[in-house]
Amino acid sequence: MTSSPAPQLHPDVQPFVFMLGTWRGRGEGSYPTIDDFTYMEEVSFSHVGKPFLAYTQKTRHGETGLSLHAESGYWRFPAIELVIAQPTGIMEALSGDFRPNDSGGRFEFTCPDVVVTDTAVRVDRTIRRFTFEGDTLTYDMAMAAVGEPMTHHLSATLDRVVP
Numbered sequence: 001m002t003s004s005p006a007p008q009l010h011p012d013v014q015p016f017v018f019m020l021g022t023w024r025g026r027g028e029g030s031y032p033t034i035d036d037f038t039y040m041e042e043v044s045f046s047h048v049g050k051p052f053l054a055y056t057q058k059t060r061h062g063e064t065g066l067s068l069h070a071e072s073g074y075w076r077f078p079a080i081e082l083v084i085a086q087p088t089g090i091m092e093a094l095s096g097d098f099r100p101n102d103s104g105g106r107f108e109f110t111c112p113d114v115v116v117t118d119t120a121v122r123v124d125r126t127i128r129r130f131t132f133e134g135d136t137l138t139y140d141m142a143m144a145a146v147g148e149p150m151t152h153h154l155s156a157t158l159d160r161v162v163p
């Protein structure tokens, strides 16, 4: 494809311009069925002039540096919806709400029916919360999975490294 001019931000995405860029940081994970772990993470939000932000995420193990979880998807506005696919065969369609703060805001999403492929591990429901405050992004994630009730799995803090 030939290169084209940079698109203008879609008006539905304008209130969420504080998300754009690349973010890096560290997180901690746990679940009743696994050993606790730490991880390094990079997240990017970008736009193409349409009413969504493209989202990519990749992580590495905090001690070994080996690739760990990755996922990608789309944040859809103005509805506050999020679709995420994982290479592990897990897919989430999340609905959320948004509360603005002085320099960003807080999203809280729930997915009542996680879809998994035939060979994926069982995940039933998820909750994801993200707080943007200036150049800091914190999030946490809980899931009902592998027969366990809704239980914390992840929390992380990232800094914006590229606007």
Ligand code: HEM
Residues within 6 Å of the ligand: 027, 029, 031, 033, 034, 035, 037, 039, 041, 059, 068, 069, 090, 092, 121, 122, 123, 126, 141, 143, 145, 146, 153, 154
């Ligand atoms: C930052 C993102 C994430 C990281 C770094 C991460 C990391 C891990 C690690 C290290 C394990 C231990 C077993 C293994 O190595 O596979 C694990 C297990 C698991 N994770 Fe995650 N995970 C992430 C996100 C997610 C998400 C978004 C989901 C579901 C929507 C999920 C679902 C699971 C499940 C179902 C297990 C298996 C538990 C079991 O077999 O008992 N993870 N995760």
